[in-house]
Amino acid sequence: MIDPKIYNSADENAWCPGCGNFGILTALKETLHELGLHPSEVVIVSGIGQAAKTPHYINCNGFNGLHGRAVPPAAAIKIANKNLKVIIDSGDGDSYGEGGNHLLHNLRRNVDISHFVHDNQIYGLTKGQGSPTTAAGQKTSMQLDGVISEQFNPVAFAVAMHASFVARSFSADKEHLKEMMKAAINHNGYSLLDILQPCVTFNDVNTYKWYKERVYKLDSSYDPYDRVKAFETAQQWGESIPIGVIYKEDKPSFIERLTHLEGKEALVHRKWKPSDAEKFLDELK
Amino acid sequence: MDYNILIGGFAGQGMDTLSKMLELILKRKHYYVFSNKDYMSRVRGGHNFIQVRFSDKPLYSHVEELDIIIALDKNTVDIHKNRLSKKGTILIDKSISDKEIQTPEEYDFMSVISSVEVAKELGNHRVAGTVSLGAILKMLGLEIDEAVLDVLRHTFSDEIYELNEKALRRGFEMYEQKYHLDKGNFEDSIAINGNQAAALGALTGGLTFYSAYPMTPSTSFMTYLSAKMDQTGIVVEQVEDEIAAINMAIGASYAGVRAMTGTSGGGFSLMTEALGLAGITETPLVVLNVQRPGPATGLPTRTEQSDLSFILTASHGEIPRMVIALKNPEHAFYTMARALNIADKYQMLVIILSDQYLSDITTTLPAFDFSKIEINRYIATEQDTDINDYKRYKVTENGVSPRLIPGQFKEALVMADSDEHTEYGHITEAADVRIAQMDKRMRKLDILKEELEEPSYYGSENPENLIIAWGSVEGPLREAVQRMNDKDMKIGALVFSDISPLPVKMLEKYTKEVKNIINVEMNYTGQLAKFIRQETGIVCNKSVLKYDGRQISPSEIVKRVSEVLS
Numbered sequence: 009m010i011d012p013k014i015y016n017s018a019d020e021n022a023w024c025p026g027c028g029n030f031g032i033l034t035a036l037k038e039t040l041h042e043l044g045l046h047p048s049e050v051v052i053v054s055g056i057g058q059a060a061k062t063p064h065y066i067n068c069n070g071f072n073g074l075h076g077r078a079v080p081p082a083a084a085i086k087i088a089n090k091n092l093k094v095i096i097d098s099g100d101g102d103s104y105g106e107g108g109n110h111l112l113h114n115l116r117r118n119v120d121i122s123h124f125v126h127d128n129q130i131y132g133l134t135k136g137q138g139s140p141t142t143a144a145g146q147k148t149s150m151q152l153d154g155v156i157s158e159q160f161n162p163v164a165f166a167v168a169m170h171a172s173f174v175a176r177s178f179s180a181d182k183e184h185l186k187e188m189m190k191a192a193i194n195h196n197g198y199s200l201l202d203i204l205q206p207c208v209t210f211n212d213v214n215t216y217k218w219y220k221e222r223v224y225k226l227d228s229s230y231d232p233y234d235r236v237k238a239f240e241t242a243q244q245w246g247e248s249i250p251i252g253v254i255y256k257e258d259k260p261s262f263i264e265r266l267t268h269l270e271g272k273e274a275l276v277h278r279k280w281k282p283s284d285a286e287k288f289l290d291e292l293k
Numbered sequence: 294m295d296y297n298i299l300i301g302g303f304a305g306q307g308m309d310t311l312s313k314m315l316e317l318i319l320k321r322k323h324y325y326v327f328s329n330k331d332y333m334s335r336v337r338g339g340h341n342f343i344q345v346r347f348s349d350k351p352l353y354s355h356v357e358e359l360d361i362i363i364a365l366d367k368n369t370v371d372i373h374k375n376r377l378s379k380k381g382t383i384l385i386d387k388s389i390s391d392k393e394i395q396t397p398e399e400y401d402f403m404s405v406i407s408s409v410e411v412a413k414e415l416g417n418h419r420v421a422g423t424v425s426l427g428a429i430l431k432m433l434g435l436e437i438d439e440a441v442l443d444v445l446r447h448t449f450s451d452e453i454y455e456l457n458e459k460a461l462r463r464g465f466e467m468y469e470q471k472y473h474l475d476k477g478n479f480e481d482s483i484a485i486n487g488n489q490a491a492a493l494g495a496l497t498g499g500l501t502f503y504s505a506y507p508m509t510p511s512t513s514f515m516t517y518l519s520a521k522m523d524q525t526g527i528v529v530e531q532v533e534d535e536i537a538a539i540n541m542a543i544g545a546s547y548a549g550v551r552a553m554t555g556t557s558g559g560g561f562s563l564m565t566e567a568l569g570l571a572g573i574t575e576t577p578l579v580v581l582n583v584q585r586p587g588p589a590t591g592l593p594t595r596t597e598q599s600d601l602s603f604i605l606t607a608s609h610g611e612i613p614r615m616v617i618a619l620k621n622p623e624h625a626f627y628t629m630a631r632a633l634n635i636a637d638k639y640q641m642l643v644i645i646l647s648d649q650y651l652s653d654i655t656t657t658l659p660a661f662d663f664s665k666i667e668i669n670r671y672i673a674t675e676q677d678t679d680i681n682d683y684k685r686y687k688v689t690e691n692g693v694s695p696r697l698i699p700g701q702f703k704e705a706l707v708m709a710d711s712d713e714h715t716e717y718g719h720i721t722e723a724a725d726v727r728i729a730q731m732d733k734r735m736r737k738l739d740i741l742k743e744e745l746e747e748p749s750y751y752g753s754e755n756p757e758n759l760i761i762a763w764g765s766v767e768g769p770l771r772e773a774v775q776r777m778n779d780k781d782m783k784i785g786a787l788v789f790s791d792i793s794p795l796p797v798k799m800l801e802k803y804t805k806e807v808k809n810i811i812n813v814e815m816n817y818t819g820q821l822a823k824f825i826r827q828e829t830g831i832v833c834n835k836s837v838l839k840y841d842g843r844q845i846s847p848s849e850i851v852k853r854v855s856e857v858l859s
Contacts, residue, residue, distance in 0.1 A: 019719050048703045053544075056711070063708070064719050069699035071547055072710045072720070073540065074570050080504075080537040081544025085699070087528055088502060088548035092700055113533035268523040276549040276698065278501055278526050282630070282666040285497040288521070289660055292483035 012041040019064045028205030028216075029058060031179040032126055033065055036097070038182075039189040040068075050093045053082035055107060057133050059099035059126030059205075076106025083119040083262075089276045090263055093193060094121040101131050104140040104160050111162075114198055115169040120261040122192040122199045125162065126179075128207035129214045136210035146213055162202050164242035167235070167255045172197030174242075175253045178223050179205040180216055184251060191253055197261045204249070219249070226252030233257070294349050294475045297356055298429075299373055301342035302365025304335055311363070311422040312343040314444055315429065319347045320484045320657050321440040323477030327352035330653040331843065334509070334593040340368050349475050352656070353621070354768035357846045361432070363425060367393040370403070382471060384428065386421070404468075411463050417453075420460040427464020434470045437461060483660050487651035487765075488583065490622035491629050492517035493661070495553060495579075496525060498630030499668040502545035502552040504530045504538045508560045509593050510649040511583035515555065535560035539567040539580065546576045547709050549672070549698030551633055555581035558600050559590065565607045568642055572612025574709040575686065575694065575734065577636035579629075584648040586842045595842030596649035598764055599816040604644050605793055605824060611731075613639070613738045616793040618646040618764035620749070623658050624790065625651070630666045635744075637671045639737045640696055646792075648815070650844040651765035673697050680705040684716040688729050692736030738794055745796040748787040750803065753778055756785030758858060759807040761800075761833060763789040763821050766813055766845065773850035784854070789821065795828045804831050811835040811854060815845065 015037040023029050040050060050068040054060035056075035063070030069092070073081050078098045086094045096103075103111060103125045111123075131137040136149035140160035147154050166174040173195040177188040185203065192199035204223065206216050230252065232238060238255035263269060272278075298315070300308045312328060319326045324347040333339035344355050359376045362369065364385045374383065388409040408424035423445075430437060442458065449457045485493070492514045495503075505515050519529040532538045538554045545552040556564065561582045571578040582604060586597035604616060617632060619625040625647065632643045673695035678687075680697070683705035687694040694716075699707045708718030713730060715721050749767065752760075752774040762770050767788040777784045785807070787799055804810055812822035812833040817840045822833035835857040839845045 046703060047706055048700055051548075051699055061720070064710075067706065069706050070708045070710075070718070071544065072708075072712065073543075074566055074711055077536065077540045077567070077570075080532070080540035081547065084502065084504065084541035084544030084552070085548040087530075088545040088550045088552075089698075089700060092548070109533055110537055113537070266522075266528065268526065269528070272526060275501055275526075275528060275545075278550070280499050280501070280525070280668070282497045282499075282663050282668060284525070285493065286663045287524075288493055288496070289483055292485050292489075293481075 010041060010044065010046055012037065014047060015040060015067050017065050017067045021065055022061060023058060024209050026208040027058070028128060028179040028207065029062070029126055031182060032097075032124070032185065032203055032205060033062060035182050035185040035189060036062070036124070037066060039186045039193070042186070043190060043193060045093055049091070050095065051085055053085065053094060053096045054078050054098045055102035057099035057102045059097060060102055062097035076102055077110070078102060079107060079110040079114050079123065082121050083114055083117060086119050086121050087263060087275065089274045090120070091274050095193065096121065096123040098125065099132070100125055100127040100129060100141045101139045104162055108140070112169065115166060115171050115200070117262050118172050118197045118259065120196055120198070120263065122189075122201065124189065124192070124201045124203060126205045127162070127202050128205045128211055130207050130211040132207050132210055143213070149210065161242065161245070162200070163254055164239065166200050167238050167242045170257055171200055171255060172257045172259055173199035173253070174255045175199070176202045176204065176251045178219055178251055179203055180220065181223070181251075184225065188253070197259065204251070222247065222249045223251050224248055226250050226254070295346070296348070296360045296472070297344060297346045297358060298361040298363065299342055299344050299359050300363040300365070301340065301369030301373060303338050303368070304333065304341050305337045306365045307422045308341065308343055308365060310448065311426060312345055314426055314448055315345055316484060316655060317444045317447070318430070318435065318441050319345070320482060321444065322435060323479050324348060325350060325352050325479050326484060326655070326657045327355065328655045329355040329650065329844070332594050340372060342369065342373070349478055353771045354847055355654070355844065356772070357848050363429065364389070382432065384425070384432070386425070406464070406468060408464065411467070412460060415456060415460055415463070417456060420457055423457045423460040424464035427461040428468035431465045431468040432471045434473055437465055479657060481660060482657040484655055484657050485622050486513075486653055486655045487619065487622045487625050487647060488513040489517050491581065491619060491625040491645070491647060494626035494629030495633065496521060496527070497663060497666050498633040499551045500553055500633065501527050501550040502542065503527070503554065504532050504541040504545070505555050506532055506535050506538050506560055508557045510585055510652045511555045511557045511581065513652065514581060514583065535563040536567065539564040540570070543567060543571050543574070543576050543578055546578055547574070547699070547707075551637070553579045553581065555583065557583050557585050558587045561600065561604065561607070566609070568614070569608035569610050569612055570711050571642045572608065572614065572734070573711060573713070575640040576709065577640050579632045579636050579643045579645060581645045581647065583652050584646060586840065592842040594649065596844050597815050597840060597842060598646070598648055598766070599820065599840065601646065601763075601792070601816070601820040602818065602823065604646065611735070612642065613735050614642045614644060614793065615741060615791070616644045616646065618790055618792055619651055620764055620767040620788060620790050621651065622654065622656050626661050627665065628790065634667070634669050635741070637669065639693060639741055641737060641741075646764060648765050671696065675702070685709070685718045686714060686716045686730060686733070688716060688733050691740050692733045694733070742794050745794060746791045747796045747799045748789040750785065750787055750799060752785035753783045755783070756803065756807055757783040758785070758809045758811065759803050760784060760786040760811050760813050760854065761789070761821065761825065762786060762813045763792060766815060769845055769847050769850055770813060772847035773854070776847060776851050777854065792821070792824065795825065797829060800825065800829065800831065809835050809858060811837060811857060813837045813845065813850060813854070815839050
């Protein structure tokens with residue numbers, strides 16, 4: 009068994025005391041440990057933001073890229089080396105705002121990676137502006153009279169996009185969060201996990217108390233393969249917020265769809281020498 | 294012997310098929326062939342043309358002087374007839390001349406053939422092009438032999454082959470021989486265009502992952518690779534936008550495969566932030582920019598060399614980079630493989646500049662020598678680095694740190710960070726670490742400078758006047774220099790391929806004693822001249838600049854250089 013301490017990083021942490029990110033980080037380390045994964049087999053990928061500092065706070069391979077651009081390198085890392093477990097840890101601004109287009113198209117692409125969104129419904133690193141998941145009308149440091157645009161619903165969006173796995177959890181419920189992380193990592197395909205996470209400094213609406221009073225767990229009678237039910241469940245927000253695996257579709261992942269790679273080693277181990285291309289001269293003669 | 298044939302018409306008339314067959318036949322008859330395309334950004338209509346030049350000597354450029362015009366519409370005659378040589382021929386179909394040509398005097402220029410009529414007789418109007426091809430072969434005195442029929446077989450499916458052979462023979466019979474060609478002598482050649490050659494070079498050099506968004510004129514590079522996926526086991530992914538394209542290529546490279554992205558100017562603009570990501574994370578990356586005239590959408594299907602100034606510093610902040618311009622299809626093949634090695638060796642961004650002209654010119658070349666290409670990955674081993682205390686960004690004397698890939702060793706984790714980082718790759722704001730890492734990254738250029746490719750030189754050994762150019766201007770310039778020196782103009786020309794870092798040895802040697810230095814560039818601001826002045830203080834005191842989207846020709850270079858020197 010791998011020593012759980014192996015995941016601890018020596019980096020100084022820059023999150024505010026009480027931040028919801030701590031719960032997510034702890035759950036992530038324990039999940040990786042309980043799944044028996046060694047840090048060298050895992051790559052944590054992020055963009056920019058407070059959540060996106062996660063690769064520095066966990067001792068694994070890491071790729072801390074550009075704002076909004078966590079998903080493209082993560083997908084490509086997996087395509088290049090399918091033996092790695094690739095997990096994106098980034099925030100709602102990074103994943104749903106700046107990176108929205110990549111989310112849309114990677115739900116279609118269905119590369120076998122996990123995308124954990126630390127969704128605190130606010131911008132933290134830039135100090136309190138509205139994010140795509142901030143409720144309409146909520147006052148922020150930028151939207152002084154309240155946010156005008158409507159709130160983005162990532163779960164309903166993913167269901168509509170035929171996501172192969174979409175779940176929601178809550179950063180203060182470690183056991184549930186670990187269960188969701190494990191399900192997401194073990195899922196074959198792109199798994200989106202939206203994690204409700206209080207921001208203790210800039211969001212005084214969506215607090216620990218606010219979430220605790222509203223979240224409820226989907227029970228075992230809930231069938232995540234029922235698309236109509238899933239879409240209905242995804243609409244629930246406000247007085248009660250469902251957490252759990254909301255929608256699933258079993259389908260081949262991106263690499264499995266590349267039939268020319270079937271049965272082959274990871275791309276990074278591809279055997280090739282220049283003379284292998286010489287045959288392509290024939291069609292030019 | 295040197296003939297130049299123009300095939301012109303509106304988009305959708307099948308001139309591509311006709312010109313491809315003609316090129317291939319000429320190649321198989323052992324001529325040197327050079328063809329270039331001029332087309333509009335539309336799928337139907339407008340005016341497009343292809344020029345097919347052939348000779349018994351090597352060709353490096355298109356030329357303006359025409360010997361034969363194959364007009365698929367009246368417009369083609371009106372636009373190009375002034376370029377026709379005195380003994381030239383215009384071949385036009387009866388169906389067009391009947392409809393559109395009013396006065397009998399206009400016929401004087403033209404040979405009228407009845408391809409469309411014959412095609413209809415044969416039961417399929419779509420074989421009109423093949424009928425014309427038969428007439429062209431007869432005109433040139435080229436026999437319909439096995440080589441010709443093989444080209445036909447290669448072009449048409451079994452069901453329509455026989456009909457096309459019949460059409461070819463009918464066309465051949467209905468026309469008379471007008472030209473007497475010398476025999477071709479170029480055996481065992483290949484015919485390839487700039488984008489294909491670059492793509493084959495990259496493939497040969499071990500390219501394994503290519504992500505891009507389709508954009509003219511870079512698209513055919515991707516199409517070539519995509520068609521080779523099954524046979525090579527590579528991955529080519531058409532992505533949502535150019536931002537994804539470059540970020541994916543960086544991710545794949547971080548994970549250890551040779552990766553590239555490619556685009557044209559507009560897409561390159563979208564990629565700029567990530568150029569800095571490749572720079573600071575020291576991830577090997579080759580980016581191809583097949584230039585077209587900007588700004589914004591510009592002239593989408595035409596040619597220009599106007600992205601040089603932009604790409605020399607594109608991305609905020611400062612990173613080491615190498616910039617290489619492709620000069621011709623042969624150079625493109627070998628250079629792509631070299632660029633992939635350099636990117637890995639220095640863990641550096643290499644930007645390749647091509648352009649629409651080069652991407653679309655097809656030339657005949659000796660078969661590429663695959664034994665000249667090596668793949669060197671420069672990935673560290675246990676012997677090169679302490680895997681128990683692995684520092685991805687270790688400060689070293691030459692600036693290059695040991696590169697491992699994720700999962701290579703259990704003990705060694707690989708961290709890449711867009712923030713300034715420590716030797717371990719973790720985020721820092723410490724001033725001394727910043728300076729050490731910045732110096733380390735930029736220091737890599739010092740050793741790169743030792744392996745630069747000097748510009749190629751053409752012309753008089755003791756030139757009175759020196760021309761400076763880069764990239765695809767090489768071909769037209771090479772022929773222009775020959776013509777000028779035939780007139781005793783004592784001209785020399787330096788054509789740059791490696792541009793940044795700037796190789797200076799030849800530049801210093803040839804600029805010392807010349808009267809004038811003239812930069813010939815396909816842009817408005819003289820971008821290479823500006824860069825040379827910035828790097829060396831050497832000033833180009835005269836300029837020939839062209840920015841109408843059409844590649845400069847040898848005769849235009851001769852004319853305009855003579856003008857600026859007079």
